[in-house]
Amino acid sequence: MRSQYAVKQLSVFLENRKGRLKDLTETLYQAGVNIRALALAESAEFGILRLVVDNPEKARSVLSAAGFTVKEQEVFAVEVEDRPGGFYRVVKLLSEADINVDYTYAFVGGGEKAVLIFKVPDADLERALQTLSAGGVKLVEPLFFYGG
Amino acid sequence: MRPNRRDYLCREELEALQLRRLQETLRRVYHLVPFYRKKFDEAGVRPEDLGSLEDLRRFPFTTKQDLRDHYPFGLLAVPIDQVVRIHSSSGTTGKPTVVAYTEHDLRVWTEVMMRTMLMGGVGPGDVVHNAYGYGLFTGGLGFHYGAEALGAAVVPSSVGFTKRQLMLMRDFGATVLCCTPSYALHLAEVAREEGLDPHRDFKLRAGFFGAEPASEGLRRAVAEAWGLKYFEAYGLSEIIGPGVAASCEYDELHIFEDHFLPEIIDPETGEVLPEGEEGELVFTTLTKQALPLIRYRTRDISRLYREPCRCGRTILRMGRVVGRSDDMLIVSGVNVFPSQVEHVLTKVEGLTPNYVIVVDKRGVLDVLEVWVEVDERIFTGDLGSLENLKHRLEEELANHLFLRARVKLVEPRTLERSMGKAKRVIDRRELEEKLGR
Numbered sequence: 001m002r003s004q005y006a007v008k009q010l011s012v013f014l015e016n017r018k019g020r021l022k023d024l025t026e027t028l029y030q031a032g033v034n035i036r037a038l039a040l041a042e043s044a045e046f047g048i049l050r051l052v053v054d055n056p057e058k059a060r061s062v063l064s065a066a067g068f069t070v071k072e073q074e075v076f077a078v079e080v081e082d083r084p085g086g087f088y089r090v091v092k093l094l095s096e097a098d099i100n101v102d103y104t105y106a107f108v109g110g111g112e113k114a115v116l117i118f119k120v121p122d123a124d125l126e127r128a129l130q131t132l133s134a135g136g137v138k139l140v141e142p143l144f145f146y147g148g
Numbered sequence: 149m150r151p152n153r154r155d156y157l158c159r160e161e162l163e164a165l166q167l168r169r170l171q172e173t174l175r176r177v178y179h180l181v182p183f184y185r186k187k188f189d190e191a192g193v194r195p196e197d198l199g200s201l202e203d204l205r206r207f208p209f210t211t212k213q214d215l216r217d218h219y220p221f222g223l224l225a226v227p228i229d230q231v232v233r234i235h236s237s238s239g240t241t242g243k244p245t246v247v248a249y250t251e252h253d254l255r256v257w258t259e260v261m262m263r264t265m266l267m268g269g270v271g272p273g274d275v276v277h278n279a280y281g282y283g284l285f286t287g288g289l290g291f292h293y294g295a296e297a298l299g300a301a302v303v304p305s306s307v308g309f310t311k312r313q314l315m316l317m318r319d320f321g322a323t324v325l326c327c328t329p330s331y332a333l334h335l336a337e338v339a340r341e342e343g344l345d346p347h348r349d350f351k352l353r354a355g356f357f358g359a360e361p362a363s364e365g366l367r368r369a370v371a372e373a374w375g376l377k378y379f380e381a382y383g384l385s386e387i388i389g390p391g392v393a394a395s396c397e398y399d400e401l402h403i404f405e406d407h408f409l410p411e412i413i414d415p416e417t418g419e420v421l422p423e424g425e426e427g428e429l430v431f432t433t434l435t436k437q438a439l440p441l442i443r444y445r446t447r448d449i450s451r452l453y454r455e456p457c458r459c460g461r462t463i464l465r466m467g468r469v470v471g472r473s474d475d476m477l478i479v480s481g482v483n484v485f486p487s488q489v490e491h492v493l494t495k496v497e498g499l500t501p502n503y504v505i506v507v508d509k510r511g512v513l514d515v516l517e518v519w520v521e522v523d524e525r526i527f528t529g530d531l532g533s534l535e536n537l538k539h540r541l542e543e544e545l546a547n548h549l550f551l552r553a554r555v556k557l558v559e560p561r562t563l564e565r566s567m568g569k570a571k572r573v574i575d576r577r578e579l580e581e582k583l584g585r
Contacts, residue, residue, distance in 0.1 A: 011527075011529035011530075013527050013534075013557075013559060014559070015557075015559050041531045042531075043531060043534075045556060045557065046557050048529065048530075048531050048534075050529075067559065067560065068559065069523055069524050069527045070524070071527050071529035073529050102530075
């Protein structure tokens with residue numbers, strides 16, 4: 001299932017320095033890369049920007065060339081009803097399967113459905129996908145992000 | 149090419165040779181250089197007072213300031229018409245100093261450079277890519293003549309134009325690399341950025357690195373990045389340039405002491421220290437004609453070892469230079485050498501040692517910061533592991549320096565990477581003093 005549902009996420013190391021977020025988004029803009037979902041994790045001095053984009057290969061190469069440190073990781077996405085309990089259902093299934101969620105964030109978009117992105121330890125990714133699929137959760141294929 | 153027999157003399161024969169050469173050098177400088185005559189007279193010593201090598205400790209030191217005070221030719225022991233080459237030191241720590249060579253001096257220099265490169269078996273068939281600076285700096289021409297005399301093909305690429313250097317190294321099938329260790333690492337980084345594999349796409353088997361201090365970690369990083377055997381070349385332009393000492397196949401740094409007589413002294417008192425103790429390295433040239441120097445203070449902190457080396461060479465060994473007595477930082481009353489910081493950084497697995505030490509004042513207190521680049525080999529994409537790395541580094545630094553240092557993780561290539569010597573220390577306290585704050 002991993003090959004079918006794993007979504008490429010880019011993590012970018014950022015110093016908490018004026019203008020760095022602007023530099024990064026400008027680089028992507030000029031390369032015509034669309035950001036589909038993002039989350040920022042930060043400590044006092046540095047942060048990590050996590051991105052799901054429509055063209056991860058291109059994004060990675062332009063960011064590296066612009067001097068950013070980029071790491072590619074695999075995450076997955078699920079679609080839930082946009083009402084109370086939607087998120088809970090997914091997390092509960094993972095918790096019962098003893099799979100730890102490293103972090104999760106939401107897809108930026110409208111509609112009645114919400115799309116959530118999950119990062120779990122790499123070794124647990126396949127098992128997480130199977131658990132959720134068996135639990136009736138709708139998994140989102142990467143094409144949803146890459147297609148633009 | 150056979151090894152040089154001078155590397156293997158028995159100690160008695162070597163010391164007899166040194167004594168003969170030292171006596172002659174003292175006589176020459178006393179009669180030919182007014183500066184030395186005055187200095188010896190003031191110290192109440194004459195060349196005839198030297199009956200043994202140990203007697204040298206009665207003679208006065210020469211310092212870099214003496215060279216500056218007699219700029220440009222005041223310390224020459226030959227008339228200018230015998231000089232065939234003039235170099236100038238890199239002036240890392242102030243006004244440049246001038247060094248001159250007679251034809252004989254250049255022959256000596258070529259000989260010690262051959263002995264340096266013979267440590268790595270350089271000879272016909274080798275393609276030596278020489279990325280030391282050609283020009284006033286002694287690095288470029290020193291390696292050039294040594295490699296050529298050994299029958300190797302030399303590519304005198306000098307510094308700069310990194311991508312073109314990589315192209316030449318690859319197309320010409322360079323087997324030997326000569327440059328500063330930080331530039332060797334930079335070359336490997338750029339090669340990888342260009343999509344090249346330093347191991348597969350290049351044929352380097354050995355490298356001769358010097359002109360800046362390198363920790364064990366940096367040496368290992370260079371050796372691993374290129375898959376080559378790392379040889380260290382130690383030298384300073386005042387003494388001859390590169391070729392004062394060189395590391396053998398067992399990684400032991402041997403001094404060519406039939407030409408350069410070493411001593412280790414206490415940098416504070418000037419007393420000669422017992423063998424094996426750490427102190428300032430002092431050299432007396434034994435064969436140089438144009439610019440003989442008596443007890444020249446290198447400012448480099450090291451040690452000397454006399455026991456024979458596994459490689460069979462009898463010439464004595466020096467420890468790695470752990471710092472310079474003049475780039476030692478005093479932070480909150482504690483002595484800190486940049487090399488100590490580098491040692492800690494490179495101990496942490498996977499860390500490319502690119503860093504800058506920043507010393508600042510906060511109120512009346514000194515603050516030590518170490519800025520470390522986060523590159524793609526360190527970055528896992530995980531915030532926790534970076535915080536973990538930062539704390540581990542801070543802990544290790546505190547253990548080694550006996551001082552709290554704050555580690556700041558920075559993006560790659562934000563730190564200045566020079567083509568030549570890496571700038572490792574920013575002392576903002578000096579800046580504030582200069583600004584009169």
